[in-house]
Amino acid sequence: MSRYGEWIEVRFDESTHVAELVLDRPSAMNAISTEMARCLGEACADLAEDRAVRAVVLTSTHERAFCVGADLKERNSLTDAELGRQRPYTRAAYAGVLELPMPTIAALHGFALGGGFEIALSCDVIVADASAVVGLPEVSVGVLPGGGGTQLLPRRVGAARAAELIFTARRVEAAEAHALGLVDQIADAGDDRVDALALGARIAANSPVGLRAAKRALRTGWGTDLRAGLEIEDAAWRSVAFSGDRTEGVAAFNEKRKPEWPGA
Numbered sequence: 001m002s003r004y005g006e007w008i009e010v011r012f013d014e015s016t017h018v019a020e021l022v023l024d025r026p027s028a029m030n031a032i033s034t035e036m037a038r039c040l041g042e043a044c045a046d047l048a049e050d051r052a053v054r055a056v057v058l059t060s061t062h063e064r065a066f067c068v069g070a071d072l073k074e075r076n077s078l079t080d081a082e083l084g085r086q087r088p089y090t091r092a093a094y095a096g097v098l099e100l101p102m103p104t105i106a107a108l109h110g111f112a113l114g115g116g117f118e119i120a121l122s123c124d125v126i127v128a129d130a131s132a133v134v135g136l137p138e139v140s141v142g143v144l145p146g147g148g149g150t151q152l153l154p155r156r157v158g159a160a161r162a163a164e165l166i167f168t169a170r171r172v173e174a175a176e177a178h179a180l181g182l183v184d185q186i187a188d189a190g191d192d193r194v195d196a197l198a199l200g201a202r203i204a205a206n207s208p209v210g211l212r213a214a215k216r217a218l219r220t221g222w223g224t225d226l227r228a229g230l231e232i233e234d235a236a237w238r239s240v241a242f243s244g245d246r247t248e249g250v251a252a253f254n255e256k257r258k259p260e261w262p263g264a
Contacts, residue, residue: 002043002046004039004040004042004043005035005036005038005039006025006035006039007023007024007025007030007035007036007039008021008022008023008024008036008039008040008042008043009021009022009024010022010043010046010047012052012053013201014052016197016200016201016204016205017052017053017054017055017204017208018053018054018055018056018057018197018200018201018204019047019050019053019055019056019057020056020057020058020059020197021043021044021047021056021057021058021059022058022059022060022061023036023040023058023059023060023061023062023066023067024060024061025062026061026062026063028068028071028073029062029064029065029067029068029111030060030062030065030066030067030068030116031067031068031069031070031071031072031073031074032067032069032070032071032090032093032115032116033071033074034071034074034086034089034090036071036093037086037089037090037092037093038089038092038093040093040096040097041089041092041093041095041096043096044093044096044097044099044100045096047100047102048096048099048100048101051208051263052263053102054102054103054203054204054206054208054211055102055103055104055105055200055201055203055204055211056100056102056103056104056105056200057104057105057106057107057193057196057197057199057200058097058104058105058106058107058119058120058123059107059192059193059196060107060109062110063109063110064109064110064111064131065109065110065111065112065116066106066107066108066109066110066111066112066116066120066132067111067112067113067115067116067117067119068111068113068114068116069113069114069115069116069117069118069137069138070090070114070115072141090115090146090147091147093119093147094115094118094119094122094147094148095148097119097122097123098122098148098152101212101215101216102208102211102212102215103124103125103200103203103204103211103215104122104123104124104125105123105124105125105126105127105196105199105200105203106119106120106123106125106126106127106196107127107128107192107193107195107196107197108120108126108127108128108129108132108134108183108192109128109129109131109132109190109192109193110131110132110133111133112128112132112133112134113133113134113135113136113137113171114135114136114137114138114145114147115146115147117134117135117136117149118136118145118147118148118149118152119147120134120183121148121149121152121153121156122147122148122152124215124218125184125185125199126182126183126184126185127183127184127185127186127187127192127195127196127199128174128177128178128183128185128186128187128192129174129186129187129188129189129190129191129192130174130175130186130187130188130189131174131189132173132174132177132183132192133171133172133173133174134171134172134177134182134183135165135169135170135171135172136149136153136165136166136169137169137170137171138166138169139166139167139169140169144166145166149166150162150166153165153166155222156181156182157180157181157182161180174186185199207240207245207246207249207259207261208245208261208263209239209240209243209244209245209246209261209263209264210240210245210246210249213236213237213239213240214236216236217232217233217235217236220232220236221233243264244262244263244264245261245262245263245264248260248261248262249261
């Protein structure tokens with residue numbers, strides 16, 4: 001277990017190769033302050049370099065919220081100059097989650113609003129329990145989704161649906177969020193973390209080289225035409241086709257045993 005400042009914790013399960021990235025600022029419903037953003041970015045930078053980690057699950061210790069977004073109390077105290085100086089830390093935090101090279105899963109319950117939902121959107125898969133309420137309400141306080149929301153939400157639900165959600169600033173409860181594709185799986189009440197960690201373990205049982213290459217192809221191919229996307233896929237295939245993981249995977253399949261991935 002590693003602690004990053006007061007409010008970010010990383011737990012690693014060696015048996016599953018899954019890291020749990022925990023938002024732990026319960027006194028503020030995990031509102032993202034400058035310091036919390038800095039520590040989240042630092043934790044993501046370390047996770048990105050850790051070859052033992054095959055999947056990352058983002059969770060929260062707060063009972064009623066995953067994360068309510070930016071710390072507006074802190075924002076209200078900042079001068080324009082101070083807000084400008086804060087921006088690189090918040091950008092690094094959201095980008096750190098988005099650019100993790102291994103598969104990522106967000107486990108949502110309660111409120112996941114603004115920057116909190118943008119953290120979830122930065123993940124590959126979102127698991128939510130029935131209490132989850134998501135949304136990007138930034139225009140209601142005079143700003144816009146600045147943690148990737150204007151770019152990530154259209155990729156999930158299409159441009160028109162994203163526009164409606166962002167322009168109205170409305171909150172969406174779990175059932176509708178699932179129907180709209182804002183979240184991918186609905187867990188039983190209180191089981192979002194359990195289900196997300198189980199999904200992470202299932203994913204992490206596969207080739208770490210294959211997982212990272214598949215994620216790279218998926219992410220890099222966003223927004224390209226089909227021909228360009230197929231070239232990206234081919235480059236990713238070439239990066240794994242001659243790897244130790246491919247050799248072990250084929251051998252394990254033929255020998256009817258569980259693979260022991262070298263991760264190279």
